[in-house]
Amino acid sequence: MNNAEKLFAPSHIIFNHEVETKEECLKELSHQAQVLGIASDKEKILAGFFVREEECTTGFGGGLAIPHTKCEAVLHPGILFFKSRKGMDWQAFDDQPVYAAIALLVPASNEGNLHLSLLSSLSRKLINKEFKEKLLYAENKETVYEIIIDAIKED
Amino acid sequence: MAKKLVGLCACTMGLAHTFMAAQALEEAAALLGYEVKVETQGADGIQNELSPAEIAEADIIIHSIAVTPQDYERFDDYEVYEVSLQELIRDAKGVIKEIEEAEQE
Numbered sequence: 325m326n327n328a329e330k331l332f333a334p335s336h337i338i339f340n341h342e343v344e345t346k347e348e349c350l351k352e353l354s355h356q357a358q359v360l361g362i363a364s365d366k367e368k369i370l371a372g373f374f375v376r377e378e379e380c381t382t383g384f385g386g387g388l389a390i391p392h393t394k395c396e397a398v399l400h401p402g403i404l405f406f407k408s409r410k411g412m413d414w415q416a417f418d419d420q421p422v423y424a425a426i427a428l429l430v431p432a433s434n435e436g437n438l439h440l441s442l443l444s445s446l447s448r449k450l451i452n453k454e455f456k457e458k459l460l461y462a463e464n465k466e467t468v469y470e471i472i473i474d475a476i477k478e479d
Numbered sequence: 480m481a482k483k484l485v486g487l488c489a490c491t492m493g494l495a496h497t498f499m500a501a502q503a504l505e506e507a508a509a510l511l512g513y514e515v516k517v518e519t520q521g522a523d524g525i526q527n528e529l530s531p532a533e534i535a536e537a538d539i540i541i542h543s544i545a546v547t548p549q550d551y552e553r554f555d556d557y558e559v560y561e562v563s564l565q566e567l568i569r570d571a572k573g574v575i576k577e578i579e580e581a582e583q584e
Contacts, residue, residue, distance in 0.1 A: 379545075380496055380565050390495045417569050428494055430522075444523040447495050451502045 327438060328476045332403040335360060337465045341409040346377065346422070349412055350391060353404050353427045361399065362429055368397035369429070383416025387460050390450060392428035401439040402429045403446065403476070405468055424460050426450065426472075442476045449475050484508045484575070485529050485537040486517040487554075489544045490564055493521030500543050500567040501527075507571035513539075520548045529553070539578055543567045 338356055343349050354370040357363040372393030376382065383389040389412075404427040411421030428443050449455050455475070462468045486504045490496035501517040508515035518529045531553060534540065540559045542548075543566075562574050 376492070379491070382495060384495070384499050384568065392492060392494050394492050417565075430492065430494070440522045441524075444494055444498070444521055448498050448523075451498060 326477075327442060328473055331401060331439060331442060331476060332405075332469075332472050334465060334469050336403060337405045337407075337468050339407045339465065341407075343406075343408040344410050344412055346383075346389075346412055346414045349406050349408065349422075349425055350374070350377075350427075353391065353406055353425070356404055357398075357402065357427075357429060360402070362402035362404075363397050364399055365397040368395060369393060372397070373427070377415075381415050381417065383414035383418075383422050384450075385416055385418035385420065386453070386456055387411075387420065387423040388450065388456055389414050389416065389422040389425040390428065390447060391425055392430070394430040394432060396432040398429045398431045401431060401443060403427065403443065403472065404429070405472065407462075407468070426459075446472070446476050481512060481514040482538040483533075483536055484513040484515045484539045484541065485533055486515070486541040487520070487529065487544060487548060488517060488564065488567070489520040489546050489548045491545050493519075493523075496545070496564045496568065497521040500564045500571075503568050503571040504541065504543070504574075507575055510572065511575055513575075520544075520546075525549060539575070539582075541567075541574070541578070 350373045354366040358366040363369045372395040373391045382391045406425040414422040488497045488501040497519050501519045519526045542561045
């Protein structure tokens with residue numbers, strides 16, 4: 325497995341078109357992180373996400389949010405993706421609903437700097453409008469997987 | 480000659496807000512006719528590092544930081560405008576215009 329595949333896999337993608345709130349979305353993401361073994365304790369992950377959101381929303385506008393947390397309950401770095409076609413209330417910068425959330429999980433210790441730089445390079449790509457729209461309009465998990473894995477592959 | 484604006488962005492985790500704020504500042508400054516360079520101190524280290532000369536030549540220096548950045552002393556002798564990452568992401572253009580007005584007074 326290469327570094328990108330350690331960070332992101334098809335099982336990291338959740339589609340739940342019924343979800344309408346940030347709270348529900350973050351709960352599902354935390355749960356999945358624990359199921360996948362990325363996190364040891366979903367409650368701590370959820371609390372971590374909320375701390376960050378309260379400091380400053382991660383709904384950066386244009387329908388996309390990047391919830392993230394760095395805490396001890398994260399066992400290894402990971403990326404999770406969540407999509408709700410209904411749109412979620414996220415108190416985003418543009419006050420618009422969020423349709424896709426890319427969650428970044430980082431362990432408390434600073435090991436694995438390579439992973440960190442992959443995560444930040446993904447985050448930088450998410451600024452790009454074209455890239456963002458490609459992700460937002462991806463209708464199935466296979467497409468989402470391809471887009472994200474391509475974005476974090478080492479050059 | 481175009482006016483020059485430099486910025487420094489750094490958030491607590493260095494994974495998202497840093498880059499979003501830097502992008503917002505770059506776009507707004509360019510739109511308002513500035514020659515712009517924004518340094519980021521994020522999870523990928525220091526990127527787009529500002530040299531002492533670039534800092535010295537800048538008409539406007541903006542810091543948008545939630546952590547104490549590295550090599551902070553580079554800015555010691557200059558007037559620095561501090562704004563929150565939120566403000567910058569939400570309305571970078573407004574931030575710059577406010578600074579311009581303050582400078583004129």
